[in-house]
Amino acid sequence: MTNLDSSASVRALIRQHYPALTPSERKFADALLDNYPAAGLASITIVASNAGVSSPTVARMVKKLGFKGYPEFHKALLGELEAKGVGPTQRRDNWSAEAPETHLLNRFAQAVTTNLQLTFSHIETARFDGATRLLADAERRLYIVGGRITQALGDYAFTHFQAVRPGVTHLTSSSGTWPHYVLDMQPGDTLLIFDIRRYETNLLRLAEMVKQRGVAIVLFTDQWGSPISSLADFTFHCWVEIPSGWDSNVSTMMLLETMIAAVQEERWPEARERYERLDELFDMTHFFRKFT
CATH class of the missing domain: 3.40.50.10490 (Glucose-6-phosphate isomerase like protein; domain 1)
Incomplete structure (x- = not known):
């Protein structure tokens, strides 16, 4: 199993590992990308059925993406969905809670540099x-x-x-x-x-x-x-x-x-x-x- 890149979205992980997926795993990946992230927010049984694959297929695919199991995969999708709707106040609170004790100039420079690299x-x-x-x-x-x-x-x-x-x-x-x-x-x-x-x-x-x-x-x-x-x-x-x-x-x-x-x-x-x-x-x- 690969190490999970916490900076990457589930969508990005699917694209990264797509060549290594089996045809049935790709079928689930395609269904998820077509209706992202909603198609992955239900139970493993339901999302597998909706995509026309088996639950073990879904379980194998999420592990190939670097997740320990479907619950961690599901949590990541929920986190992305929550992040989409975050407003300015919550964003500021999130950063303040995790801010290192360095000057804001340094934190900005590091964040922007990371954003450029990831983009x-x-x-x-x-x-x-x-x-x-x-x-x-x-x-x-x-x-x-x-x-x-x-x-x-x-x-x-x-x-x-x-x-x-x-x-x-x-x-x-x-x-x-x-x-x-x-x-x-x-x-x-x-x-x-x-x-x-x-x-x-x-x-x-x-x-x-x-x-x-x-x-x-x-x-x-x-x-x-x-x-x-x-x-x-x-x-x-x-x-x-x-x-x-x-x-x-x-x-x-x-x-x-x-x-x-x-x-x-x-x-x-x-x-x-x-x-x-x-x-x-x-x-x-x-x-x-x-x-x-």
Whole structure:
């Protein structure tokens, strides 16, 4: 049995060990990932029956993931479910109770560094490259949206992608206007969406609407996973916990900047031509100061 990585979600452990699972174990793993984590929150008998496998199959799989048994596996899923709904006050209390006697600067630096390492270690290059090609494809119109906090990430993404490629639209922060954008979406278009805990119902409804229209979804979420994960074509989990009542966007921003750079390279030299034309327009408006 492997040693359990306490920093990894059950979803991440399944993906890590998936190649070593038997066909019947993969059947249960697939059922769990399709309805995560709800499909694993009942008794071992019920979850096995729902997945169409035997209880011993479930027991063997959870041990391959590094759990001592099904009760520990079940507890881990419950812990993830509870963490999804934690608000700022509880997050701050959790960190305060466990805070080492070091300066907050050091604790922040350690937490952010760990978040970055975990985020990038869980990204498969094929998935990253697939999302990059999707976002770079100018034949597909690109729509971008964020939530109450992540709207800033959406704005940052729009500013850069709009310079790199044509056909980019930033949805406003008012969800009441979103149906107007959906009205013009075509099959094959792409929606880049940011959703971290506490996940927003309006974003889920938007994702459901665009999915029905054949729009591809690229999702940036946290380590637990927004409900939109079940609808997304590409999902990227970013670790966000820090010694604060708030979650951090550092790892999400780092991944976003990496993807912006990758899309730029995918579209070069077309992107260079857009940059040059954009600079000409800025010169005409005297937007930037000239020092020479």
